[in-house]
Amino acid sequence: MEHLSNILTSPNMYSAAVTLLLLIALKAIVGQFITQHPLAFFSFYCQRLADKVNKTSSSPRQQNISGLIAILVTLVPLLVILWLFEAFIEVYWLWHALLLYLALGSFGLSKTNKLVARDLVANNNYQAKQKIAPFLLRDTEPLSALGISKACIEMQLLRSSQLLVCVGFxxxxxxxxxxxxxxxxxxxHYAWNIKIARFAHFGAAVNHIVKLLQWLPSRLFSLLLLLGTVGQNTLLSWRLIRGKFFQTDNNILLHILALGLEIKLSGVAMYNGSKVRKISFNDQARQPQATDIIHASKRINFALYLFLLLVMLLAIMSYATSGYSK
Known part of the structure; x- marks a missing residue:
């Protein structure tokens, strides 16, 4: 605990917190005008690598091993190069800001979902599918208006947790x-998702790693989401979701949002032509509609604002205890 306290109150923590806040603001502003995919080439590389080494004729064990080796041969050289390259950098904060910029995800999800909701209200399902398809792994062609609404809500929730909260943490x-x-x-994990049949074994290693790494920050985000249900049977919601707190998945996030919006989330979805049955949450509630996309965005953004407030408080605390104020 003392070591953690030293980390949280160090001068480096103050600089990191301020840099994170500034870059989030920058990406949020830029995201209103252009779509950002700084790691699109890496995603393309992962797809081509899987085409080369993921042989469906191999046994499940061989595919598991191939997936683990693919992680190592991709990450280890890249991280070593970046670590060594830092020794030649004169302006450390600029280098760190660049790495963080690459790590953070897009912040135009609320805008995209608002446009999708508008198309759904106008009964223009085709345009809605076209807008949301680049952000989804599931097949969008068979989706109804209800399916599109559910997919939009789940996509924004999970990507906000992974690409902002987890990266920031x-x-x-x-x-x-x-x-x-x-x-x-x-x-x-996105490129080799185990929901797609041919990656069921090849993507298992990275699936487990990502689940473990996002457990703690996603639980922090779940508590911030739970604060959004204050005045709305919050204690009952906690009793319903607390059993999922120590599970290594994102079910708790979906369950909290489903309870808060009083809608049903998750369930059956199509991935690459195959039907995948997932756990559904708040089964007795109604199916989501286009208006629920907007309500969900507000709930998710409220939790993100609380996260940013925590980062600001952390920066202030670090500033006050590290000697910057002297």
């Missing part, structure tokens, strides 16, 4: 290289 605690490492692992 690892940046603050372990530094920019750790944040970028998590993001690269996340991109591998």
């Amino acid at each position: 690892y940046y603050l605690v372990f530094g920019p290289l750790a944040a970028l490492t998590f993001r690269l692992l996340l991109e591998m």
